[in-house]
Every structure is written in C-alpha cells, then in structure tokens.
Amino acid sequence: MNHFFNGNLHKNKVIFILGATGTGKSRLSIDIATRIPSEIINSDKIQIHKGLDIVANKILESEKQGVRHHLLGTIEPDSDFTASDFCNQAVAAVEEILKLGKVPIIVGGSNSYIESLVEEHFVKFKSIYECCFIWLDVALPVLYSFTSKRVDQMVDAGLVDEVRGMFVHNADYSRGIRRAIGAQELDEYFRDEKEMDETTKKHVLESSIQEIKDNTGKLASRQLEKIKQLRDKLKWKIHHIDATSVFQIRLKEEADDDGCGKEVNDAWMKLVMHPCMDILTDFLKENRKIDESLEALLLLKT
Incomplete structure (x- = not known):
C-alpha cells in the first residue's frame, strides 16, 4: 500500500463530497480534480448502473474535462449492487488511484454507501485513510426550485x-436501475398510453412529471437529514459549504433568460471554490506528492 507522508499518522488521504441531489457535487469534483492530481469515484447508487443517463443525470463526457471516473455506469441495469459491493469496489478504486500518486475524490448522493464505506468494521477505512468531508449545501426551498426546473430540462432532453x-x-x-426516480413514476403512463385519448395522455404525463419533481424534493430532504446524522450522531467532521446564493443567482439568470453565466461563475468561485481550496490546502499540505498543485491552487485565489 502506497502511504503518503502525513505527520505521525502515515495515512492516505481521501476526499468526500457530500450533498443532496442537484447541489453541484459533480461540478465541484471536476473543479477540484482539474486543480490537483485526482480521480473521481462515483458513490451514487443509480449512476453506478449502465443506462438511463438522462434520468440518473450522469455527468456528460464533455463535462469530465479528461478526469477519470470510477464506478460510473459500470454495473448491469438489473443487477443488485449492495453497500458491501460498493465498499469492496470503492476500496479497490481508492488503492488504484493512490498507486498513481493521485488523491481519490468520492462523490455522490447515496450517503448510505458512504456511511458503510467509512464505518463498516470489515473495511477498516478510518484506520487506513484520513478523510476530508465537504458538504455542498443549498437551502431546500431554493433547491426545490432548481431541481424542478432541472426535471423540465431532463424531459426536454428525452427523459x-x-x-x-x-x-x-x-x-x-x-432493484437495479429501476429504483431511479423517473422510472416508476412513468409506469402508469406507459402501461395505458395506447388506450388513452390525447387529452388524458397529456394529463397523465403531466401528473407523472410532477410526481418526479415531488419525489426528487423528498429525496433531497432525506439526503440532507442523513448528512446531518453523519455529522451529529456519528460525529464526522464535515466542512459545510453553503451554495444557496449561487443557485439563487442562477435561477434569476434563467428567469431573465440571461445565458452568460458570469455572475454565477463568479459567485461559485467566491462562495464554493475558494472555501474548498482553503479546506483542501490544509488537508493536503503534508502530501509531498502534490505540493506543486497546491501552490497552483493558492495562486487561483489571488
């Protein structure tokens, strides 16, 4: 095992990005991975499966910016993939990344997978690795508005x-990929669409799409509560990054049909990336393999 120098502990370092659905975890992981030598491990239990790229909101190839992703679209759609399966494959991916002299970034909204990975005794993750948890948070009313619009965009994209x-x-x-929000909600529509007239069909489809939006909001609430449990009950040291203002600006720009995005990007850098840079600079400062990347990271703030 290729251990990095870390004071007296000699532990490898692993970054976790937590957050509810739609909070920008994928963007943050790419922003970090293009600034320090990293590879990304997906911990979303739906995105792990092949297929339903729109429904699962998988990151596009063009958005990866050349960053390698592990456990993304690798499991057959109907296969059961348990938390234990995730633990085994995630640890293997972590070790593979570390052997390349890079930092693993574990990203996704399936906090039960992450809890199992960190807490299960058979993995002994906490004994081997030093963890940095970053929680990318957006106030629920703002997040509900954003995810509702995102569902509409997914429908337009062919959901x-x-x-x-x-x-x-x-x-x-x-089981499998059919657990994804968007699959069961459309079941009635597909079962009966051939027998429905156009008015009924339109009504049932609109109801199904609204149900997708509602269930996405419920998922976000559950994910938020789970993160709070990890922090409050399991006493994980979780760094909280509030991106609410970024999303408020984004929603306003979309409402005004202003597609430039400069204000959003400026707010993202100030409110999300710069605080993350501070956290990661401190976390990784004794990792001699990435000193040069950390120096470049600090220069971005000047």
Missing part, C-alpha cells in the same frame, strides 16, 4: 423516451 426504452410490464422497481 420520457429514455424510460420508455426500458419499460416492461410488471417491472420490479425495488
């Missing part, structure tokens, strides 16, 4: 036809 492509009667929505 309905994507789900139709995997629809089967009497499907089991408790």
